[in-house]
Amino acid sequence: MPVTSNQFPENWKLETGNWKLDMSKLASPIRKNDNVVVMTGKDRGKRGRVLKVLAEKNRLVVEGVNIIKRHTKPNPQRNIKGGLVEREAGLHASNVQLVCPECGKPTRLGSKVLGDGRKVRICRKCEGVVDK
Numbered sequence: 001m002p003v004t005s006n007q008f009p010e011n012w013k014l015e016t017g018n019w020k021l022d023m024s025k026l027a028s029p030i031r032k033n034d035n036v037v038v039m040t041g042k043d044r045g046k047r048g049r050v051l052k053v054l055a056e057k058n059r060l061v062v063e064g065v066n067i068i069k070r071h072t073k074p075n076p077q078r079n080i081k082g083g084l085v086e087r088e089a090g091l092h093a094s095n096v097q098l099v100c101p102e103c104g105k106p107t108r109l110g111s112k113v114l115g116d117g118r119k120v121r122i123c124r125k126c127e128g129v130v131d132k
């Protein structure tokens with residue numbers, strides 16, 4: 001029987017005859033306004049709030065983390081002042097973990113369907129419900 005793509009979960013793709021997991025498109029369970037802690041890199045240990053989720057790149061912009069300095073030219077038409085501008089650059093979702101609001105620890109997320117049918121994210125460490 002020939003192998004068809006619908007026998008494989010999403011995120012798998014056929015590449016030069018082999019099935020590979022497409023890590024770049026793995027959906028992150030982390031969402032906007034979550035509190036996260038950085039696990040790797042120069043900002044390891046820093047905590048911040050997720051300002052933006054770039055789902056298609058699986059990247060996150062976290063408040064105060066991965067600050068880059070940019071020299072900008074003034075553009076009066078768009079009301080942009082010249083000089084050194086500091087802003088957050090995105091980082092890959094696999095480099096951060098959610099800080100559980102229940103136990104305060106960095107954790108991986110699971111999911112659970114509540115009695116009312118609502119699907120929520122849960123902390124793998126304390127089983128606490130992350131989504132209120």
Ligand SMILES: [Zn+2]
Pocket residue numbers: 100101102103104105107123124125126127128
């Ligand atoms: Zn927890």
